[in-house]
Amino acid sequence: MNKLDDLKKRTGSSIIAAVLVAIIIYFSNILFIKPLIAILICALSYVATLEYINFLKIKNVHLSPSLLIFFVIAEILAFFFYSMFPNLSLLPSLLIFVFFLAMFLVNFKSLEGSLKRISHSVFGFFYIAIPFSMFLPIIFIGNIEMQDGRMWILYLILVTKITDIAAYFFGKLFGKKKLALKISPNKTIVGAVAGLVFATFTSIIFSFFSKENFFELNLIESIFLGLVLGVFSQFGDLCESLLKRDVKIKDSAKIPGLGGILDMIDSLTFNVPILYFYLIG
Structure with missing residues (x-):
């Protein structure tokens, strides 16, 4: 071509x-469209996370796809609920804290390569979850400010x-x-x-x-x-x-x-x- x-x-x-x-x-x-937008963002982030994991496979780094995908989508949903209910402003930060804990816990049984897996997981989480999730409070900013x-x-x-x-x-x-x-x-x-x-x-x-x-x-x-x-x-x-x-x-x-x-x-x-x-x- x-x-x-x-x-x-x-x-x-x-x-x-x-x-x-x-x-x-x-x-x-439109009220019923809002959760559909959140679902669409989750779907896009799911594909983006798989693309990132494929990057790592080329470099012979193997992560748990399900765990990273779970926390990426969970962070997006946390921002969605914060966008709908501003009193839940601490929810996204709480999810990040839980994510850090989980990354260490799942590597306790497999010491070899744990630093590499944790660092690549953390980078992938922030690289994908943050831009996708922060899209939601921007488009729904009317629930938070005029x-x-x-x-x-x-x-x-x-x-x-x-x-x-x-x-x-x-x-x-x-x-x-x-x-x-x-x-x-x-x-x-x-x-x-x-x-x-x-x-x-x-x-x-x-x-x-x-x-x-x-x-x-x-x-x-x-x-x-x-x-x-x-x-x-x-x-x-x-x-x-x-x-x-x-x-x-x-x-x-x-x-x-x-x-x-x-x-x-x-x-x-x-x-x-x-x-x-x-x-x-």
């Missing part, structure tokens, strides 16, 4: 995914994905000097700068046209948040590329035109927690 055909397939798949996400976001305020979570999720996805698109096309057209050659040979400094510019511009424009929709960012805040999300969007992409380089694979899975779930959310890995902490801070 040539690069043009690959681009067409990726564009088509991305459009379909974007339409589905837009429909989900639009109807997310904000429209749909607008914030739309803002997050637009700023993040436009960063990716701008970095890709400007890098292809004008980029010569590589940003991180060993990690991601296609990324360029020109592309990275373009991504930051477009992230900031998108943040400002979105904020300007969304003032009356329970979405509040002044000019300084929109510039600052746009820049931060632009930086960490590209950083998240590089981080996943680092993992894939280590295991010598191109995509985390083979979903036509998209790769894998980890590929789809790489630029959101840090942006979701950043926006979450911004909103509750």
